Amino acid sequence: xxxxxxxxxxxxxxxxxxxxxxxxxxxxxxxxxxxxxxxxxxxxxxxxxxxxxxxxxxxxxxxxxxxxxxxxxxxxxxxxxxxxxxxxxxxxxxxxxxxxxxxxxxxxxxxxxxxxxxxxxxxxxxxxxxxxxxxxxxxxxxxxxxxxxxxxxxxxxxxxxxxxxxxxxxxxxxxxxxxxxxxxxxxxxxxxxxxxxxxxxxxxxxxxxxxxxxxxxxxxxxxxxxxxxxxx
Amino acid sequence: xxxxxxxxxxxxxxxxxxxxxxxxxxxxxxxxxxxxxxxxxxxxxx
Numbered sequence: 621x622x623x624x625x626x627x628x629x630x631x632x633x634x635x636x637x638x639x640x641x642x643x644x645x646x647x648x649x650x651x652x653x654x655x656x657x658x659x660x661x662x663x664x665x666x667x668x669x670x671x672x673x674x675x676x677x678x679x680x681x682x683x684x685x686x687x688x689x690x691x692x693x694x695x696x697x698x699x700x701x702x703x704x705x706x707x708x709x710x711x712x713x714x715x716x717x718x719x720x721x722x723x724x725x726x727x728x729x730x731x732x733x734x735x736x737x738x739x740x741x742x743x744x745x746x747x748x749x750x751x752x753x754x755x756x757x758x759x760x761x762x763x764x765x766x767x768x769x770x771x772x773x774x775x776x777x778x779x780x781x782x783x784x785x786x787x788x789x790x791x792x793x794x795x796x797x798x799x800x801x802x803x804x805x806x807x808x809x810x811x812x813x814x815x816x817x818x819x820x821x822x823x824x825x826x827x828x829x830x831x832x833x834x835x836x837x838x839x840x841x842x843x844x845x846x847x848x849x850x851x852x
Numbered sequence: 853x854x855x856x857x858x859x860x861x862x863x864x865x866x867x868x869x870x871x872x873x874x875x876x877x878x879x880x881x882x883x884x885x886x887x888x889x890x891x892x893x894x895x896x897x898x
Contacts, residue, residue, distance in 0.1 A: 641860075658855060665859040672863065711870045715863050722859040822867070829874050836881040843888040850895055 626828065633825040636818035643811035644668060652805070658726040665723040667811055670796070671819035672716040673741075679709025679823060680748065680779050687772030690765060696838070699765040702772050703755065704830035706748050708823060713745045728792060737793040740782040747775045 644667035651663040686702030758764035786793045
């Protein structure tokens with residue numbers, strides 16, 4: 621029996637995500653210095669919340685690189701990569717913002733506050749949702765790709781600002797890492813880093829499928845053009 | 853406990869939503885491609 625590489629990747633990703641879920645919910649220790657039972661449970665949200673944010677930022681970095689390569693080389697494949705990565709990134713950023721808000725309720729006693737990290741995350745999310753909306757508003761494929769590439773490069777400015785917001789400004793958002801300190805106890809690190817790895821794998825698995833959809837759409841468009849040309 | 857369940861449910865709903873949306877588009881395009889290939893082949897024969 622022949623098993624293709626994509627099937628293997630799908631299975632490995634599913635196992636990795638289930639293992640990450642087990643580590644986050646069962647194996648990870650209870651955090652110290654929490655006041656209530658609700659906060660104790662809510663702390664386990666951070667494993668998937670931060671992994672979602674990591675994938676969102678990484679996806680937008682891939683879009684930035686794809687956009688630069690498209691502007692440089694003018695090859696459609698880089699435009700496909702940039703577009704596909706935005707779609708995956710927006711989904712993961714949406715999950716980041718919602719799971720963060722759910723975590724905030726027991727931790728900060730509010731669903732939302734205009735903290736620098738929350739504000740910059742929302743702006744980043746809006747920038748990339750606009751990328752998708754603006755793309756769908758342009759008909760000419762070459763103009764759309766060029767415009768999206770410029771937008772993909774300019775829009776990326778929001779990602780480092782969001783990442784460093786908790787280091788540059790006064791904020792109530794926790795800082796897990798800085799140059800000298802790690803905000804996780806040693807036995808929380810393995811579930812945390814495993815989750816980051818599993819989510820990175822999930823990102824690539826979904827991205828490959830999304831790229832295939834765009835390539836398929838191109839083949840359909842080419843065939844339609846050939847058929848109408850032969851009718852004329 | 854409720855917050856934990858809600859947060860993980862959000863993650864699963866968004867992830868599966870994205871995967872199903874991509875699969876549905878892929879399936880639809882695959883069907884369209886098959887139909888167009890058939891038309892193209894018939895045109896070639898005519």
